[in-house]
Amino acid sequence: MLGKIAVFAALVIIAIIFQTFFASLISIDNVMPDIYVVLVIYLTLTQGLAYGAVFGFITGVIEGSADPGLLGLSAVLKVVLAVIVYFMSIRIRLESNFARILTVLISVAAHNVLYYLVAYKFNIELTIYTSVKYALLEAVYSSVIAVILLYLAKRKLTLKFEA
């Protein structure tokens, strides 16, 4: 149990380090991957809903701490994202690459659009503008990374949670 917690804590720290140091370095025209979302999907699909949801909650609270007004929003959306991915993975056969890409893309896009919708107090025009400019492109970028991770996971390069 302690081993699992240690691995989990390490993963959270690695995610923060990646998002802080490297995400901006690999950004394309201000669009950068959201490693927290990528890992929520990865953990949900490879380790189960509990891991994805807990990771989403923790990183969501951490991410939200930058703006006290929106604290909790990112967390609730990431947990919901984990649930959506979990149920989609049950209903759709994720063996096919196309289904996998589509699942990840839709989930991340929905997560991002919902975030802006709530952050902008349901201002539809503003949400559409920001979504087109960032959220959807970010969803594509994050999905590519998530799919690569899932491909590697399939090749037995999964994280070892059995410490």
Added chain:
Amino acid sequence: MTAILRKLFGENKEVGLAIILAALSFVILILPLDLKRPMAKYTYLVTLSPFQGVSEKIKRLAETTQTNKWLREQLLKRELELILVREALEQNERLRDSLGFRQVGGFTVIPGELKQIDPKRRDNALIVSVREDHEVAPDMAVVSLSGLVGKTTHVMINTVTVELLTSPNCRVAARDQNTRTMGIIRWESGNDLLLDNVPVRDPVNVGDTVISSGLGGLFPEGLPIGVVSEVELPERGFFKDIKVRPFVDFNRIDELFILKQPKETEG
């Protein structure tokens, strides 16, 4: 914990855990801001702040030479401008005295450094680091060397959230520097700002500089905002459609200055 979840949700204990976490997150989301602020502050200090501090130092190191050169150039330019401005100020004070205006002036300038673009609202909010003994409060004007940037919103120990002019919540009482026509600067969409509430009959020309008018009380008078890029007369309606290209490039903000407004004194 596992036993409790199994008791509550049977075989679906993972779903149960997710529901509990989602509910907990939602509760945090709807908490009053006064409760959320200390929670956010301590979470930020323990988790994001140390990493962002290191990241910022590394970036600083790489950018120092370039920034230094640019700042020297700017300093020289500003020195020259300052000489002219001092002359104008003295003249202005003399004129104000002779007309019996109240004396307003002497802003305290609090320097800040861009620490982080607000992770999600990157189009309209920044996290700026300031000294721990700062005197920053919400609703203070924030400027860069190019012009008005926005206003402070949330204030923490050594960081301040700055809402940019490109935020839908940020509005500035402004005027055309040449024609003195007044309006409200706000953002609607795209890269430009709007100078709103300008009646059709009031003159505003493309190329005119737009500055803050100081009438809103929040932003001091005379801060450069941008240049008029487009003026359209509406087919119907009473107000012109005026687009203003901001002087500040919101994607390339570095050093920022928070203006602490002094209390007005009767002269």
